[in-house]
Amino acid sequence: MATTALSPRAGAYPRSRVYEWLTTTDHKKIGIMYITSAYIFFLIGGLMALAIRTELAAPGTQFLNPDIFNQAFTMHGTTMVFFFVMPMLAGFANYIVPLQIGAADMAFPRINALSFWIIPVSALLLFSSFGLGGAAAGGWTSYTPLSEAKYAGIGQDFWLAGLLLNGVSSILGAINILATIFKLRAPGLTMLRLPIFVWTVLVTSVLLIFAVPVLASGLVMLFIDRNYGGAFFDPAAGGDTVLWQHVFWFFGHPEVYILILPAFGIISEVLPVFSRKPLFGYKAFVLATVSIGVLGFGVWAHHMFTTGAVFLPFFSITTFLISVPTGVKMFNWIATMWRGKLRFTTAMLFAVGFLASFLIGGLDGAFSASTPIDFALQDTYWIVSHLHYVLFGGSAFGIMAATYYWFPKMTGRFLDERLGKVQFVIMFVGAHLTFFPMHLLGISGMPRRIQDYAPNVGWQDLNLLATIGSYLIGFGTLVLLWNMFVALRGPRTAGDDPWDANTLEWATTSPPPSYNFDRLPEIRSERPLFDLKHGGAGHAPALPSGEGSQR
Template identity: 50%
Template sequence: MGDHHHGPAKGLGRWLFTTNHKDIGTMYLWFSFAMFILGGAFAMIIRAELFQPGMQLVDPAFFNQMTTLHGLVMVFGAIMPSFVGLANWLIPMMIGAPDMALPRMNNWSFWILPPTFLLLASTLFMEGGAPAFGWTFYAPLSTTYAPPSVTFFIFSVHILGLSSIMGSINIIATVMNMRAPGMTYMKMPLFVWTWLITAFLLVAVMPVLAGAVTMMLMDIHFGTSFFSAAGGGDPVLFQHVFWFFGHPEVYIIILPAFGVVSQIIPAFSRKPLFGYDSMVYATSSIAFLSFIVWAHHMYTVGMPVAGELFFMYATMLIAVPTGVKVFNWVTTMWRGAMTFETPMLFCIGFLVLFTIGGFTGLMLSIAPADFQYHDSYFVVAHFHYVMVAGAVFSMTAAVYFWLPKWCGRMYNEAMGKTHFWISFIGFNLTFFPQHFVGLAGMPRRIPDYALQFADFNMMSSIGAFIYGASQILFLYNVIATIVAGKPVSDEKVWDGAEGLEWTVPTPAPYHTFETPPKVDPAHAHS
């Protein structure tokens, strides 16, 4: 290392061989946005088919491929990598570290993603079509009755798991070893805390998912009968294994979002986060509870009543720490001096809509009522309130909030606010009516529906097109900012922003904190 202050390499090699956390973060963010557009395109096909009763555009088999790929691409391609990208950019800057602890592994954990999604998308062109068994891929529909492309799907899931585990190990190693002197655990920004906990969840459950798909592979190609009743196996076992991964997975998605919101709301309220300690404890409790509630996805599968009761009580308990978080955010706003720039608008949108998603989650936890809600559009509405208005809104807020720091240019505020309002209206128009059709009896994952559900479905489709179109505005705004946004040179960018990442120059130089910063006790846990 002759030149201590070397900049990025030239050309394509910069991106292929980079070990710089900012470059890798950028690649993760662009990749996840590309996947967001791809998964969104699948959603548009779904909503176009559901615009009216009757089959119009696609056949039922292709429709199932769309719902499956939409879920897989959004969860594994868009939301998870986007937060990993954010972690890459921000965690070193927030804890005063020069880079991630394991930079080469960082490069690898990103670069195995694009080929994997290429492989997954290529199943669309294979004989028998893409996987068509839903993102939850319940056996035996995903084994004995699956199209041949399922083997490629299994391979993709294995590699995605590998990427996530490497990313998580890196985050854990970075947070544990590379904090600047004085940056104790209870002084870390909440985004770092939520990611640390998320990383532990990922390391714990990704191998379980790998186990599930490996058993599928064995059943399909090597004559075992893990999930085949005819061979003495148990199809319900699949669901237990899947949801032992799947429930922590939804917190893997939402916890970093909690972290983002906990950074942005104080900044625009110009007031420290209320209840920092209880936020940390609540996040840890949620993470712990996530391991003992998995079977609430399986209330109708025929569990014994004792099991049913255990999972109901445990699930209801999640409302307590989640409530604490929501109360803390609202109290942070209380008696602040708020302004409502785009990141704050998206965070308020998050707060309102995520809370609604939390309420429906509480309703779903009541096992007897779930016998009516389960696998209906009510569930679809519920998880889109937490996944889209939760994870995606907070991610969008994060991009608007930190983009000026990243590229040294300010985005167009009017366009940002327009993006928020169109998203907010489009989102609610799409998903609020789905509560109604679900309660009225419309099952999820159907390509056609009874006439009674027609009007609400049409509304939903119109809302989805609006929400989808608003993302083009977002893309335009981001590109326009990077290319020609108004330059900002103020280190803090936002007058209420606190934390080490706001002490480096704007735009953030290629290398930051080569000598560890002094952690100012007054700026503890901003």
């Protein structure tokens, strides 16, 4: 920052700004560090994705040999799931949740710092494997026995150790968030007045506490198999190799909701603000979030329909049913926009882009819940398409919306809206261009995780299209980075409440002081700031009241 040299503090304190950031326990600084490092991992994971797409643009080996290719998609998946989306959402949760509930900080500030600092250490562990004999190459799912010592090199051990550490960070973070939400809410902020983002983070944290330790137990068992002669997943030594899949997906499916629920929460903050209406069906939304969390633990084996080792009807019906609460949310979001006064800021555009894209990922779910259709589509590019519609069209668009929405609060500065809209258009077109053709490739029989395909099977054009799309996404990311770079050099013009928003984080300065609030408005609904500006729930007659109003 240009003002650093002129800062009066620089001379007055021997401790540098860097030292301050390295030792901070302020949830806002930690949140920003989470978000910054997550964006760095987004770039790393994105470069790997571009390498994969470059190789697949045409038949034959042009860019990556099978060995590097397998490492690339394994590390792409691992990076994006564990080091981009999870820390990113943890970062937003860290920054926003204490503000939205009117607290001064997290419940355990020092553990909060520890949770963050584990992330770069675990990443270092994971990525160092590239230089030490090759990274893990068994996919982000690392199915046994391919990930056993007999078939996978030392990179797999780094992968196990890295994820174990990452898991410790997630668990500690989740405990902290839950304790914060349960114990540090401002007076009057009852559970059913919590902003929806806080609710989704709450359910996510519960999922983390119940799911991540199970993965940890699997990681430990595989580590023992690989290094100390254990027999857990090795059928030759009496173990059960399908067990790994059960353990992994018992974690892995709740993980999908861990990655998407906070994005649901972000969308549920952005849509009401830019529609100038409350979230439609708040209680139903909370109920849907909780039931997704509960049902999320009963669907894991739908990843294993083709193993012939699971009870198909149970996991089929639970998977079908989990689409119901998700559908409820979709209709609630649309009803929120209905008869509103929509303002298309970049955040709003990404939120609407989220609705349009996530819908496709959600409808895909009905196909893979149907066992016979899953037999045809499992492990093909169709699955790759489905999961990216959910994770890119869903989580990543949600993250973009959050970035544009909360950037003014975090920095006091606006991201440029014109650049933002350019980025949105590039990314929206890029995402669909990348991921929609994968549906078609998968349906026609292209397996996932192959490094090459024959020129005579008709997969060439669609793969080329997907590659072009992925470069568009990459270009859109550059626009975002440029936007951030320019904005951070600009003046602080955002003000406290630039979006005319509803929740408490906008009731303090941008950026907030280290103690967050000088004073809090009275809280009588889930929109305390709206109540303050417009008379509030207690003064309903002043507002035009909806015919269908429930409360």
